[in-house]
Amino acid sequence: MIRTVPVSVEDHRASAQRRLPRFLFDYIDGGAGAEQTLAANAAAWSQVRLRQRVLVDVGGVDTSTSLLGEPCAQPLLLAPVGLAGMMARRxxxxxVRAANAARVPFTLSTVGLCGLDEVxxxxxxxxxxxxxxxxxxxxVQALLDRAHAAGCKTLVFTVDLPLAGMRLRDLRNGMAGAGLRPKLLKAAQLLARPGWLWDVAVRGxxxxxxxxxxxxxxxxxxxxFRSFIDAQFDPTVTFADLAWLRARWPGTLVLKGILDADDARSAVAAGADALVVSNHGGxxxxxAVATAARLPAIVAAVGDxxxxxxxxxxxxxxxxxxxxALGARGVMIGRPWVFALAAAGERGLGALLAHWRRELATTMALAGVTRIDAIGAQHLDHD
Ligand SMILES: Cc1cc2nc3c(=O)[nH]c(=O)nc-3n(C[C@H](O)[C@H](O)[C@H](O)COP(=O)(O)O)c2cc1C
Incomplete structure (x- = not known):
């Protein structure tokens, strides 16, 4: 049988679900609590209506831009995702190879499987x-030194995780929690995916x-490692500690996980060069509020x-x-890239990024705009 071509995130998600052990698929797919914020995030974008414009010369649409000084083929980058290396071999x-080929930045998580030097x-x-x-x-100091030595110019400090949220799927499947039962649960789920075991766990x-x-x-x-990290999360860190970090990081400093206009002002006052409006993907x-719903207020507070x-x-x-159109300079994507990676590795992720670029170019043409920096509130339909 010839398989259909995966074109949507949902297509890659379905394929990832077939390949991954259940606890890993649910670790990516799930969110905290009743997953209301997770659902609200996607729903909020779908409520943003765009103006269709006609008879505008859109012969030369260009999706390229730059994000914090780095040239990009589109205003998009791969968000940090912990344990991404569990989803495909290394x-x-x-x-990072797929991101480099597509000319978009890749962000390596502190808790990536592949370390700074390997990446x-x-x-x-x-x-x-x-x-x-x-x-x-x-x-922390050693990580900053190694990141700098590895050529990283941009540090993304994630501020919305003083401790890990309550992710019920992880507790249910044995992904979180200690003792014999979680181990047995995971072992049973692993046995159901021998292909993953061989490809990622044994060969990877x-x-x-x-x-x-x-x-x-x-x-x-x-x-x-998880027990170490759980014990190492520091719930006492405040905006006052940012001075320590700012003094030690010579490059661009981004604060990720801002969802409140007052926090955005404090972040800028503390020396952050950029913010990611984020609720950690729910x-x-x-x-918590959906990011699309809060974005305009944060842009109004600190966008200048x-x-x-x-x-x-x-x-x-x-x-x-x-x-x-709501005022962001670029977006990070989390689950979409990890699903594509789990589904078909570097090739799958490359296909996703190429498809999104075409989709963005088409949207620009149909909205009557040819340059990224010309997209703005005038493209929103408020009627
Ligand atoms: C499986 C998974 C692991 C994540 N791990 C991290 C992490 O290690 N560091 C971090 O700052 N954010 C992490 N995030 C949050 C993402 O960087 C990003 O904010 C979120 O996924 C965006 O939402 P989206 O998945 O709907 O695109 C993780 C997200 C997922 C789905």
Whole structure:
């Protein structure tokens, strides 16, 4: 049978679900609590209506732009996703290659499987590094030094995770939680996916957190790394601590996880160069507002002094256009890239990025605009 061509995020998601053990698929797909914020994120974009314009010369549509000084083929970048390397063999390496080929920035999570050095060796352009603040500032300092040495110019400090949200699917499947029962649950789900076991776990090992490996020499498996990280999240960090980070990071500093205009002002005052309006893809505070709904207020508060990016529920090139029309300079995508990677590796992700670029170009043409920096509120339909 000849398979149909995957064109939507839903297509890649369905294929990822067939390949991955259940606890891994649900880890990507799920959110916190009743998953209301997760659902609200995508729904909010679909409510943003666009003006259809006609008989405008749209012969030369150009989706290229630059994000924080880096040239990009489209105003989009790959969001940091922890454990992405579990979804395909040496997953972060495949992802950075696909991102480089598509000319969009890749962001490596603190808790990626492939570490800074492995990703740097595979990359052909600078990538961004995402930082979780750990209690041990010596480790934070070491990560900053290694990121800088690996050629990262942009640091994404994630501020919406003083502790991990309550993700019910992870508890249900044994992805979170300690003891025998979670282990048995995961083992049963693994046996149902021998293809993944062979391809990713056996041929793709070692399954460790590459950037943290030297700091947790005793960790033998991912559960041990998880216990270390859970104990290392520092819930006492405040805006006052940003001065420490600002003084130590010589490059561009982005704060990710801002969802409140007052916090956006505080972030800019503390020296952040850019913000990501984000609720962590609905994985932290269930009940928090959708990012598309809050974006305009944050752009109004700090858009003249800061670069505002957004993520959460962006599922197509049309949504990318909507985000720009609401005032964002670019979008991060999380689940879409990980589903495409899980579905078909570097090739799948490359196909997704090429498709989104075409979708964005088509949307621009039908909205009567040819340049990214000319997209704005005038393209929204308020009637
Ligand atoms: C499986 C998964 C793991 C994530 N891990 C991280 C992480 O390690 N660091 C981080 O800053 N954000 C992380 N995020 C949040 C994403 O960076 C991003 O904010 C979110 O996925 C955007 O929403 P979307 O998935 O609807 O595009 C993760 C998201 C998912 C789905």
């Amino acid at each position: 997953g972060e390496v495949q992802a 740097a060796a595979a990359a052909s352009a600078p990538f961004w590094f995402q930082l979780y603040w750990l209690r041990d500032r010596g480790i 090992g070692p399954l460790r957190l590459g950037s943290l490996e030297t700091h947790v020499p005793t960790a033998r498996d991912l559960d041990a 994985r932290q505070l269930d009940g 002094r800061s670069t505002v990016l957004v993520d959460g529920g962006v599922r197509s090139g049309v949504d990318v256009f909507r985000a720009l």
